[in-house]
Amino acid sequence: xxxxxxxxxxxxxxxxxxGLNLVVKPGEIHAIMGPNGSGKSTLASVLAGREDxxxxxxxxxxxxxxxxxxxPEERAREGLFLAFQYPVEIPGVSNMNFLKAAVGxxxxxxxxxxxxxxxxxxxxxxxxxxxxxxxxxxxxxxNEGFSGGxxxxxxxxxMAMLEPKLAILDETDSGLxxxxxxxxxxxxxxxxxxxxxxxxxxxxxxxxxYIVPDVVHVLYKGRIVKTGTKELALELEEKGYDWxxxxxx
Amino acid sequence: MEILDEITGKDYxxxxxxxxxxxxxxxxxxxxIIRVISAKKNEPSxxxxxxxxxxxxxxxxxxxxxxxxxxxKPDFQAISYYSAPKSKxxxxxxxxxxxxxxxxxxxxxISMDEQxxxxxxxxxxxxxxxxxxxxxxxxxxxxxxxFCSISEAVQEHGDLVRKYLGTVVPRTDNFYAALNSAxxxxxxFCYIPKGVRCPMELSTYFRINEAGTGQFERTLxxxxxxxxxxxxxxxxxxxxxENQLHAAVVELVAMEKAEIKYSTVQNWYPGDKxxxxxxxxxxxxxxxxxxxxxxxxxxxVETGSAVTWKYPSCILKGDYSVxxxxxxxxxxxxxxxxxxxxxxxxxxxxxSTIISKGISAGxxxxxxxxxxxxxxxxxxARNFSQCDSLLMTDTSGAHTFPYIExxxxxxxxxxxxxxxxxxxxxxxxxxQRGLDEEQAxxxxxxxxxxxxxxxxxMEFAVEAQKLLAISLEGSVG
Numbered sequence: 001x002x003x004x005x006x007x008x009x010x011x012x013x014x015x016x017x018x019g020l021n022l023v024v025k026p027g028e029i030h031a032i033m034g035p036n037g038s039g040k041s042t043l044a045s046v047l048a049g050r051e052d053x054x055x056x057x058x059x060x061x062x063x064x065x066x067x068x069x070x071x072p073e074e075r076a077r078e079g080l081f082l083a084f085q086y087p088v089e090i091p092g093v094s095n096m097n098f099l100k101a102a103v104g105x106x107x108x109x110x111x112x113x114x115x116x117x118x119x120x121x122x123x124x125x126x127x128x129x130x131x132x133x134x135x136x137x138x139x140x141x142x143n144e145g146f147s148g149g150x151x152x153x154x155x156x157x158x159m160a161m162l163e164p165k166l167a168i169l170d171e172t173d174s175g176l177x178x179x180x181x182x183x184x185x186x187x188x189x190x191x192x193x194x195x196x197x198x199x200x201x202x203x204x205x206x207x208x209x210y211i212v213p214d215v216v217h218v219l220y221k222g223r224i225v226k227t228g229t230k231e232l233a234l235e236l237e238e239k240g241y242d243w244x245x246x247x248x249x
Numbered sequence: 250m251e252i253l254d255e256i257t258g259k260d261y262x263x264x265x266x267x268x269x270x271x272x273x274x275x276x277x278x279x280x281x282i283i284r285v286i287s288a289k290k291n292e293p294s295x296x297x298x299x300x301x302x303x304x305x306x307x308x309x310x311x312x313x314x315x316x317x318x319x320x321x322k323p324d325f326q327a328i329s330y331y332s333a334p335k336s337k338x339x340x341x342x343x344x345x346x347x348x349x350x351x352x353x354x355x356x357x358x359i360s361m362d363e364q365x366x367x368x369x370x371x372x373x374x375x376x377x378x379x380x381x382x383x384x385x386x387x388x389x390x391x392x393x394x395x396f397c398s399i400s401e402a403v404q405e406h407g408d409l410v411r412k413y414l415g416t417v418v419p420r421t422d423n424f425y426a427a428l429n430s431a432x433x434x435x436x437x438f439c440y441i442p443k444g445v446r447c448p449m450e451l452s453t454y455f456r457i458n459e460a461g462t463g464q465f466e467r468t469l470x471x472x473x474x475x476x477x478x479x480x481x482x483x484x485x486x487x488x489x490x491e492n493q494l495h496a497a498v499v500e501l502v503a504m505e506k507a508e509i510k511y512s513t514v515q516n517w518y519p520g521d522k523x524x525x526x527x528x529x530x531x532x533x534x535x536x537x538x539x540x541x542x543x544x545x546x547x548x549x550v551e552t553g554s555a556v557t558w559k560y561p562s563c564i565l566k567g568d569y570s571v572x573x574x575x576x577x578x579x580x581x582x583x584x585x586x587x588x589x590x591x592x593x594x595x596x597x598x599x600x601s602t603i604i605s606k607g608i609s610a611g612x613x614x615x616x617x618x619x620x621x622x623x624x625x626x627x628x629x630a631r632n633f634s635q636c637d638s639l640l641m642t643d644t645s646g647a648h649t650f651p652y653i654e655x656x657x658x659x660x661x662x663x664x665x666x667x668x669x670x671x672x673x674x675x676x677x678x679x680x681q682r683g684l685d686e687e688q689a690x691x692x693x694x695x696x697x698x699x700x701x702x703x704x705x706x707m708e709f710a711v712e713a714q715k716l717l718a719i720s721l722e723g724s725v726g
């Protein structure tokens with residue numbers, strides 16, 4: 001699905017990713033954990049194509065294509081989805097119109113016909129139920145006046161609508177109470193399939209009780225320093241990150 | 250953000266000229282010219298006197314310099330004040346219309362075909378100095394509605410014109426209003442009788458075609474007691490290297506419980522991307538809410554013109570009268586706009602609402618200037634103003650000049666203002682969902698302006714959305 005080799009990226013003068021390697025196969029869920037400032041969100045932004053970051057080395061192959069050469073919207077149309085840590089508000093633009101345009105572009109790219117209004121509405125109904133999103137929210141402006149939990153549920157709802165090949169969840173659990181966390185996880189789990197992969201970025205083990213990963217990585221100072229099974233997450237929860245830091249040092 | 254710094258600019262869509270033979274009087278402005286115009290229009294002597302008086306007033310005035318705009322002042326002696334298509338100036342049926350003129354209308358998307366649009370919009374088409382066609386006149390006449398060119402109204406409804414002309418915008422009001430009063434050549438006239446709800450949108454389409462001319466149109470709209478009318482105007486001009494002057498006056502009168510909704514989509518040629526050419530749009534628009542519970546609502550989408558100086562205003566004289574102003578002003582490249590409104594509260598319990606959305610791109614400057622004046626007689630008057638500015642580039646400017654004068658302690662006046670730069674985060678969010686940059690900007694900008702666009706008649710709202718996207722296409726790269 002995605003193969004990241006020796007990826008290096010900086011913001012301004014500061015190098016944040018210092019040679020990161022990661023391979024995610026179709027159907028797998030990889031969790032990336034790590035202390036603050038280790039480069040977790042940078043990785044998500046670089047993969048999605050945010051301009052603020054400069055890629056200074058390495059390569060990323062996504063479904064056999066060179067990801068780093070693609071514009072952000074091409075990456076999205078090719079099936080890379082980022083659930084944002086801080087979803088932005090777009091006043092005056094209804095969630096429905098926004099999604100209609102997005103789904104339209106993605107389908108066009110895949111060579112599929114545009115959905116009829118009726119089919120689109122049916123899809124909205126089906127997918128919003130996955131994250132127990134109130135029908136009203138679909139008609140409100142994108143994320144405007146949404147609570148923290150509603151914003152995150154909206155991200156997962158959009159993901160379900162766009163049916164990506166690879167979804168990156170950037171600290172989707174931050175700021176969620178236990179009920180919202182359960183709902184978000186339920187949405188993600190419903191989308192698991194042998195063709196779809198996930199990279200779940202999180203600070204806490206808590207989310208991984210609900211979304212069970214195949215592989216857990218620890219990111220520290222811009223590199224993956226430890227890889228294990230889901231038990232690694234439990235170990236981190238118990239011991240904190242200090243022992244990792246010591247190991248690396 | 251890189252994409253926003255790139256200025257490429259899409260060509261102005263309506264920049265074509267029509268090859269119609271026209272009759273144009275020599276350039277220059279003096280009493281003799283005014284007599285010529287008046288004679289060509291076969292006007293009664295009261296109107297000629299009224300014009301000459303205005304000309305005297307104008308001669309004693311100075312061009313206003315307080316607006317936040319910079320331009321080379323027009324040479325008023327270099328302009329021709331009358332230009333009319335030479336073939337028959339007014340058509341009795343659509344078949345008579347000059348084929349070139351017909352083509353122009355088609356290209357502008359104006360349908361004069363009544364058969365095809367039974368529930369459509371009645372249109373008065375003004376090219377350069379004269380009105381060339383008005384549709385649906387008979388149908389409207391059945392309801393007692395008068396909708397015609399102002400020249401025709403002078404001939405056929407002289408008393409009405411004489412009674413109201415210059416009552417809302419007096420000749421002494423300002424430099425351009427005085428000039429317009431002296432030389433106006435055409436425009437629309439509308440009268441809605443007591444208790445009549447106008448069944449269709451009334452619309453005037455203004456077009457400057459000839460080079461070296463100015464357009465000085467005059468619109469007068471009177472809504473009698475308990476009547477309602479929705480009126481809209483559109484404007485375009487050919488692409489020329491010279492600056493063309495457009496100095497219009499619009500006067501509205503709403504009597505007891507009458508309501509006037511006046512919408513404008515202004516798309517005069519804005520000049521090229523280096524700031525050459527374009528229309529100087531110096532316009533005085535004002536409405537008088539004369540009667541108890543009368544209401545006037547201005548909605549404007551301003552995307553054109555090199556320089557805009559325009560403040561559609563309401564005088565809230567009747568008790569419980571309501572004034573509204575909804576505006577989206579977009580400037581790109583080197584365009585300059587100084588626009589806003591005046592809400593003058595005189596009657597008791599009068600309410601006004603101002604929603605202004607400025608969007609600045611390229612090297613343009615966009616200013617909101619507004620006055621809320623509560624007179625001592627205006628007990629319990631209320632105003633709410635919201636002025637938002639959106640900057641698309643680091644090289645553009647947004648300015649807000651609110652003036653508030655309150656002379657009655659029972660008044661409530663609220664003013665909110667925001668300035669924001671178009672969010673890179675918002676754009677990236679859209680890109681990450683598969684939209685391209687143009688779609689993203691168009692969506693964000695239209696969302697930002699939605700409150701105002703929603704006030705436009707349905708058919709125009711779609712047009713306006715497209716126009717916003719086109720106007721900003723250059724700023725997206």
